[in-house]
Amino acid sequence: MTPDPLNRLVAQLAKLPGIGEKTAQRLAFHILRAPGEFAVDLSQAIREVKEKVHLCTRCFSLTDSELCGFCRDSRREERALCVVETFADLMALERTREFKGRYHVLHGVLSPLEGVGPEQLRIKELLERLNDSRVEEIILATNPDVEGEATALYLTRLLKPMGLRLTRIAQGLPMGGDLEFADQATLAKALSARRDL
Amino acid sequence: MRLLGLQLQDFRNLSQVQLLPSPHATIAVGQNGQGKTNLLEALYFLATLKPLRAGRLSELVKWGASNARVTGRFLLKGAEREISVEVGGGTRQAFVDGKKAASLEDYFGGVSVVAFTPDDLEVIKGGPDARRSFLDRAVFNRFPAFLRESREYARALKNRNRLLREGAAVEPAYLEAYDETLAKAGARLYARRRALMAELAPRAQATFASIGRTVDPAVYGYHPAHLSGDFSQADEAALAGALREALTARLRRDLDRGFTSVGPHADDVTVTLGGRSARAYASQGQQRALVLGWKIAEIENLEGAMGFLPLLLLDDVSSELDPERNAYLMNYLAKSGAQVFLTTTDASLVHAAAAQDTLWLSVSTGQVREGLPDVPA
Numbered sequence: 001m002t003p004d005p006l007n008r009l010v011a012q013l014a015k016l017p018g019i020g021e022k023t024a025q026r027l028a029f030h031i032l033r034a035p036g037e038f039a040v041d042l043s044q045a046i047r048e049v050k051e052k053v054h055l056c057t058r059c060f061s062l063t064d065s066e067l068c069g070f071c072r073d074s075r076r077e078e079r080a081l082c083v084v085e086t087f088a089d090l091m092a093l094e095r096t097r098e099f100k101g102r103y104h105v106l107h108g109v110l111s112p113l114e115g116v117g118p119e120q121l122r123i124k125e126l127l128e129r130l131n132d133s134r135v136e137e138i139i140l141a142t143n144p145d146v147e148g149e150a151t152a153l154y155l156t157r158l159l160k161p162m163g164l165r166l167t168r169i170a171q172g173l174p175m176g177g178d179l180e181f182a183d184q185a186t187l188a189k190a191l192s193a194r195r196d197l
Numbered sequence: 198m199r200l201l202g203l204q205l206q207d208f209r210n211l212s213q214v215q216l217l218p219s220p221h222a223t224i225a226v227g228q229n230g231q232g233k234t235n236l237l238e239a240l241y242f243l244a245t246l247k248p249l250r251a252g253r254l255s256e257l258v259k260w261g262a263s264n265a266r267v268t269g270r271f272l273l274k275g276a277e278r279e280i281s282v283e284v285g286g287g288t289r290q291a292f293v294d295g296k297k298a299a300s301l302e303d304y305f306g307g308v309s310v311v312a313f314t315p316d317d318l319e320v321i322k323g324g325p326d327a328r329r330s331f332l333d334r335a336v337f338n339r340f341p342a343f344l345r346e347s348r349e350y351a352r353a354l355k356n357r358n359r360l361l362r363e364g365a366a367v368e369p370a371y372l373e374a375y376d377e378t379l380a381k382a383g384a385r386l387y388a389r390r391r392a393l394m395a396e397l398a399p400r401a402q403a404t405f406a407s408i409g410r411t412v413d414p415a416v417y418g419y420h421p422a423h424l425s426g427d428f429s430q431a432d433e434a435a436l437a438g439a440l441r442e443a444l445t446a447r448l449r450r451d452l453d454r455g456f457t458s459v460g461p462h463a464d465d466v467t468v469t470l471g472g473r474s475a476r477a478y479a480s481q482g483q484q485r486a487l488v489l490g491w492k493i494a495e496i497e498n499l500e501g502a503m504g505f506l507p508l509l510l511l512d513d514v515s516s517e518l519d520p521e522r523n524a525y526l527m528n529y530l531a532k533s534g535a536q537v538f539l540t541t542t543d544a545s546l547v548h549a550a551a552a553q554d555t556l557w558l559s560v561s562t563g564q565v566r567e568g569l570p571d572v573p574a
C-alpha cells in the first residue's frame with residue numbers, strides 16, 4: 001500500500017500533458033527523495049506562477065506586472081506589431097533576436113471545428129489597441145496551416161481599412177540544406193513560389 | 198523498383214507468411230474466402246498506409262492478435278531498403294530500415310503501387326464519389342504531395358461547413374476568411390487533378406482504342422462543376438478566384454443546407470463513348486474496357502514520370518472480364534515487364550500472364566504455400 005499523499009501527487013502529475021502513470025510515479029519518487037528544499041521550492045514555484053503570472057493588459061503575453069517586458073521596453077520599435085497565435089510562438093520569434101517591434105498574442109486561431117470564433121481570441125483588444133498607437137506595420141505571424149491562414153485572412157479583412165501596412169510571414173523550406181527532409185507538400189509549395197534571380 | 202521479399206504477421210486471416218516474389222508475376226490461387234485479397238491488401242497497405250477496402254485500421258489485425266505487421270524488402274534506386282508497417286491499437290507506425298519514419302511523406306519517397314480490383318470495374322456506372330476517389334488514387338500516385346494537400350482541403354471544408362451550420366449569426370468577414378482559405382486549398386486540388394488528367398486522358402483514350410471492339414472513341418475528362426471561366430487555361434490564382442465566386446454565388450443555398458455544394462469534393466470524372474455518357478449508355482463490356490484503358494494508362498504514365506514501373510496488384514480481375522479483354526490484359530502484363538501480383542480462383546484465367554519465373558502460391562484458410570493447389574479450383 002502506497003501512502004495516500006504519494007498517490008495524490010502521482011495522480012496530479014499524471015494529469016500533465018505527455019506524462020503517463022509510470023513517469024508520474026518516477027517523478028513523485030524523485031520529489032520525495034530529492035535533498036534539501038527541493039520539494040518546498042517546487043511547490044512555491046508552482047504557487048507563484050499561478051498567483052503572479054498573468055496576461056499583459058496590452059499585448060496579452062505573460063507578465064508578473066501590469067505590462068510585460070516587451071511593452072515596457074522603450075527601446076523596442078513601436079511602429080511594427082507582430083501578431084502571433086500563442087506565447088510559445090512569441091518566444092520562438094524572440095529567440096531569433098531579429099524582431100525589435102512589439103507583439104500581440106491572440107491566444108488561439110479561428111477554428112469553427114473547435115468552437116473558437118473571433119470573440120474567443122484577443123482580436124477586439126487588438127483593434128482597440130491600434131486606435132491611438134504609432135503602429136505602421138502589422139506582421140501576421142499565425143501558422144501556415146488551415147486555421148492559421150484563415151485567421152490571417154480574417155485579420156486582413158478587419159485591418160486593411162485602417163490603412164496600415166499588412167504583411168504575412170513567408171512560408172517555405174526550413175533553412176540548413178534540409179531539402180531532402182522537407183515533406184512533399186512543403187517542397188511543392190516552395191517550388192511553385194520560386195522567384196527569379 | 199522491385200519487391201524482393203515480403204513478410205506478414207497477423208494481418209487479417211494470415212498469421213504468418215514469408216515469400217520471395219517473382220521479379221515478374223506472382224499469382225495467388227485459392228477458393229473463395231481463403232485470404233487471397235488479404236495478401237494483396239497487405240502489400241497495398243505497406244505501400245500506401247491505407248487499407249485497400251474501406252474500413253477501420255483495427256480490421257486489419259487478425260482476430261485475437263494485438264498487432265499486425267507487414268514488412269517488405271525493396272530494391273529502390275539501386276539500394277535495398279526494408280520498409281515495414283505495424284498496426285495495433287487503432288494506429289499504425291511505419292519503419293524504414295528499422296527506424297520509425299517521421300512522416301507519411303518521407304515514407305512515400307519510393308514505393309508506388311497501382312491496384313486494380315473488381316470494384317474498379319464498376320466505377321464507370323457507379324456514383325461520383327467512387328469515380329472521384331478512383332481519380333484521386335491516381336493523382337496521389339503521381340503527385341505524393343496530394344495526400345497532404347487534400348487533407349488540408351478537407352479540413353478547410355469541415356470548418357466552413359461548421360460555420361454554415363451556425364448560419365446567419367456568423368460574421369460575414371469570418372465566413373469570407375474561410376471561403377478564401379477553402380478556395381486556395383481547392384485551387385491546388387483542381388490543378389493537381391487537371392495536371393494528372395492532361396497526362397492520363399490521351400493515353401487512356403489510345404489504350405482503349407487498342408483494346409478494340411469499339412469504334413467509338415472514348416474521352417476521359419475532368420471539368421469542375423459550377424466553375425466559370427476557362428478551366429483548362431486558368432492558373433491557380435484564377436482557379437481560386439473562380440471557386441470563390443462560385444462559393445459566393447451558392448452561399449444562400451449552402452446556408453440553407455448547411456454544407457458546401459461546390460468545390461473539388463463535389464466533382465466528377467466524365468467518361469464518354471462516341472460523345473455519349475458512358476455511365477448512361479456503355480455496355481458492361483465497354484465499361485470494363487474503359488476502366489482497363491485507364492488503369493493501363495495510369496501504369497504507363499507513372500513509368501514515364503518516375504522512370505520505373507509501379508508494383509501492380511490485380512485482385513481477381515480476370516473472372517470479371519470477358520475472355521478477349523482478359524487476354525489483352527494478360528498480354529499487356531507479360532509484355533510490360535512489370536512486377537505483378539495477381540489473385541484468382543481459377544489459374545487457367547491468368548496463365549497468359551505467367552512465365553517460367555512465375556511464383557505460384559496456393560492460399561487456403563490463411564496459409565500461403567508455394568506451388569499450385571493440388572486440386573485445380
Ligand SMILES: Nc1ncnc2c1ncn2[C@@H]1O[C@H](COP(=O)(O)OP(=O)(O)OP(=O)(O)O)[C@@H](O)[C@H]1O
Nearest residue numbers: 209210229230231232233234235256257258259260
Ligand atoms: N481481421 C481478421 N482476422 C481474421 N480473419 C479475417 C480478418 N479480416 C478478414 N478475415 C477473413 O479473411 C477471410 C479471407 O478473406 P479474403 O478477402 O482474402 O478472401 P479471398 O481469398 O480473396 O476470397 P474471394 O475469392 O472470395 O475474394 C474471410 O473469410 C474473412 O472472414
Ligand SMILES: [Mg+2]
Nearest residue numbers: 233234512513
Ligand atoms: Mg478476394
Ligand SMILES: [Zn+2]
Nearest residue numbers: 056059068071
Ligand atoms: Zn505586453
